[in-house]
Amino acid sequence: MTAPRPHLPPAAPPAEPASRRFAEDVLAGLTAPRKHLAAKYFYDQQGSALFEAITRLPEYxxxxxxxxxxxxxxxxxxxxxxxxxxxxxxxxxxxxxxxxxxxxxxxxxxxxxxxxxxxxxxxxxxxxxxxxxxxxxxxxxxxxxxxxxxxxxxxxxxxxxxxxxxxxxxxxxxxxxxxxxxxxxxxxxxxxxxxxxxxxxxDKAVLDAAYDDAAGVTAAFNLNLLARINREVGADFDLAAFAHRAFFDTALSRIEMHLVSRQAQRVTVANVPITFAAGETIHTENSYxxxxxxxxxxxxxxxxxxxxxxxxxxxxxxxxxxxxxxxxxx
The missing domain is CATH 3.40.50.150 (Vaccinia Virus protein VP39)
Known part of the structure; x- marks a missing residue:
């Protein structure tokens, strides 16, 4: 017997408001005094696949x-x-x-x-x-x-x-x-x-390892957000110019994930120039x-x-x- 096909919504058109919201949120976050991006934007197709790989890691x-x-x-x-x-x-x-x-x-x-x-x-x-x-x-x-x-x-x-x-x-x-x-x-x-x-x-050591695995899968997951911005918003991030950082803040009881600029640099996002100092971070996720x-x-x-x-x-x-x-x- 053939399984019933689930009801699927029609594919979203390229000009879907969600796409505009993504671009607006990216620009708002990257032009803020402390740069940040919303964790919900990790999950494009590649990000979802990388997260599934994270769930199978020994540290996670x-x-x-x-x-x-x-x-x-x-x-x-x-x-x-x-x-x-x-x-x-x-x-x-x-x-x-x-x-x-x-x-x-x-x-x-x-x-x-x-x-x-x-x-x-x-x-x-x-x-x-x-x-x-x-x-x-x-x-x-x-x-x-x-x-x-x-x-x-x-x-x-x-x-x-x-x-x-x-x-x-x-x-x-x-x-x-x-x-x-x-x-x-x-x-x-x-x-x-x-x-x-x-x-x-x-224990802090258990938490730190879970979000900064030895195989670098979580780093790839974090950096994939920049690749998504390049593709969907129109940006020129050099992924090699950023590093993954994750740590547990005991006082706030949360893991923080950041992307750290390895050097002073300028990135263009949707025709808007964004400058980074060496060591400046983009705060990408909290996990309380x-x-x-x-x-x-x-x-x-x-x-x-x-x-x-x-x-x-x-x-x-x-x-x-x-x-x-x-x-x-x-």
Whole structure:
């Protein structure tokens, strides 16, 4: 029997507003007093592939640890979702984590992966549709941090639940993380359930190695952002003139990733000259690390109540089940 083809949105035209927003955000970040770029722009097709390679590195513990929690506690995590729910995964990327839950979600009404990388989204959705032909898959190509429309034909009257694994919540400043959780609540609606992966505070050496691997894959992932800007915005970055730097800031409880200018130089971006001093950096990512209670307090401030939490035996990572308590739908 042929698997049903998942509903795929039409390809975005070249002049899509998201492309203009990318260019505007790049110029705003690179002309700021402290240069920065938004981490969400890492994930073009090449960036998504590089990130998947990072998740397989020996130094990078989060993915395998979270997968281990899902394998050990999948039935309990799945039981936190309403029966017959439609599951919306924000920033879906690879479906490997969802696949750990699917054997325990046999009554799932629909799966709605939301991701900004359309080509990668299509590929993963088609693979999932072939492997789980009874599952209704309705991918949405969108930036999950912005307003977007969920496909009503896929959700129907099913209860809505959210899935946000990978500790992506840590990429946002605390106030922005709370705003994002409120946004998820408004997207899913009152009494929704949200399953969130959250990385935990741990030894600095473990954290530093996870974001600066010996094989240089994370460095390539970071530098690929400049290659994307060259291609999509019209810039002349020399990737060899920048170096990857990552470190854990204990006081702020976050990993910082930067691109460091190896020399004094000038780069043209969309016909705008951008100067760099030797050693000047572009701040490309934060990854905040939490305690269990610290994350629950953040979630509570955004209208979510912690119902359950699961961790690995070494206390490296956590998965939280939250219920919306004071959320208004968009």
């Amino acid at each position: 513990y989060p993915t395998r640890t979270e997968l281990g929690i899902l394998a050990r506690h999948g039935a309990e995590i799945a039981s936190a979702l309403p029966p017959g729910a439609a599951l919306v995964e924000f920033g879906s990327g690879s479906t490997q984590k969802l696949r750990r839950l699917l054997p325990h979600l046999r009554d799932l009404a629909a799966y709605v992966p939301v991701d900004v990388s359309e080509e990668f989204l299509r590929s993963e959705a088609e693979d999932l549709g072939r492997d789980f032909p009874a599952l209704r898959v309705a991918p949405v190509a969108a930036d999950f941090t912005q307003l977007f429309a969920l496909p009503p034909e896929a959700l129907g009257a099913a209860a809505r639940a959210g899935f946000f694994p990978g500790s992506t919540i840590g990429n946002f400043e605390p106030e922005a993380a709370a705003a994002l959780l409120r946004h998820f609540g408004a997207t899913l609606g009152p009494q929704a359930t949200l399953i969130v992966g959250v990385d935990l505070v741990k 690390k939490f305690t269990v209670e610290g994350f629950r307090a953040l979630a509570r401030s955004a209208g979510w109540e912690g119902r359950a939490v699961w961790t690995d035996p070494d206390g490296l990572f956590s998965i939280h089940a939250l219920t919306a308590t004071s959320i208004r739908r968009h």
